[in-house]
């Protein structure tokens with residue numbers, strides 16, 4: 001996840017200082033991992049070094065660090081390139097779930113793999129219920145709904161995989177242990 | 179406190195085909211329960227038995243502490259007009275009636291005046307996003323539009339229990355969300371209980387809990403979902 005690009009995106013609307021950027025990030029990307037202040041300042045430092053942002057001034061009043069930053073022309077070009085680049089659709093299958101099933105078959109047996117799949121399914125279902133409740137709550141913002149939809153879609157794909165794998169555990173075991 | 183609706187030892191077959199082989203369940207007021215499981219596992223049969231539409235071979239269905247299996251056909255049919263709302267897999271609107279007439283029908287049968295029934299029907303068509311189709315007959319509507327009218331018709335009497343069999347099976351994702359949103363909204367606002375038959379996990383996630391069936395019996399692990407043998 002590219003925090004740098006999100007910060008550049010937020011700065012496209014005008015200069016902001018670090019605290020403001022953190023708040024805007026967490027508001028625009030609900031359900032993303034909240035940004036730590038340290039991470040905001042470290043990222044701004046790197047962006048400044050690379051010439052993508054520049055200091056735009058100091059606010060006198062209040063807190064310690066009120067330096068505000070502005071996006072540079074080079075920063076805008078960099079952001080534009082990133083926006084135009086298509087993300088490769090998952091080149092490798094790296095799933096903890098998949099690994100656990102295979103290792104369960106290697107280290108134990110089909111029963112162990114099945115137990116895991118059943119318990120994992122229950123956990124996925126309960127998370128999906130939580131997200132569905134959150135997004136259908138009367139006060140949900142569009143951002144909340146879009147964020148929940150993203151997670152729900154991925155959980156749904158996992159759930160489908162958990163179901164079909166459950167049906168194939170016996171066959172997979174033959175293959176893995178042959 | 180006893181459940182609003184419960185089934186005990188439910189058994190039902192079709193000729194030599196067993197569809198339900200002893201199912202127990204209980205549903206509280208305001209509770210949304212998803213009934214899931216692979217095709218042919220008995221979901222629709224269970225829903226029809228609970229709604230008193232299908233007769234049982236064995237077992238009892240209890241609604242508000244009354245064994246409705248002992249009731250006459252007329253009494254059960256009255257119960258379906260007053261307390262139950264039923265939404266089938268395929269709309270099942272009356273083809274000769276317009277959308278608003280279809281939705282107003284259950285209110286008229288329950289004795290509501292014409293004008294009031296029409297107003298109520300229009301309100302529900304609006305909530306389901308099909309107010310502009312009020313004067314259309316089902317033949318002139320898409321499958322999804324018919325399904326939304328059927329949802330309006332099932333909710334218009336403010337039932338205490340809604341039985342919904344794949345209510346969003348024919349709908350695109352966003353329209354399905356709107357229909358489920360209305361159903362859940364009514365359940366939360368007025369304590370309507372919902373029996374929601376579905377084979378989709380994203381639909382089952384609207385429920386408070388899930389009852390999975392497999393080959394006509396409960397599957398406590400929930401493994402039945404979407405897996406066919």
Ligand SMILES: Nc1ncnc2c1ncn2[C@@H]1O[C@H](COP(=O)(O)OP(=O)(O)OP(=O)(O)O)[C@@H](O)[C@H]1O
Pocket residue numbers: 192193195196197215216217218219220221222223224377
């Ligand atoms: N009218 C009928 N006559 C004969 N057999 C029937 C009839 N209705 C259902 N069945 C059989 O009863 C069993 C359960 O059917 P049911 O319709 O309850 O399944 P379901 O879980 O709703 O399936 P689906 O997900 O495909 O709608 C199946 O084996 C089916 O073939």
Ligand SMILES: [Mg+2]
Pocket residue numbers: 221222223267343
């Ligand atoms: Mg069915």
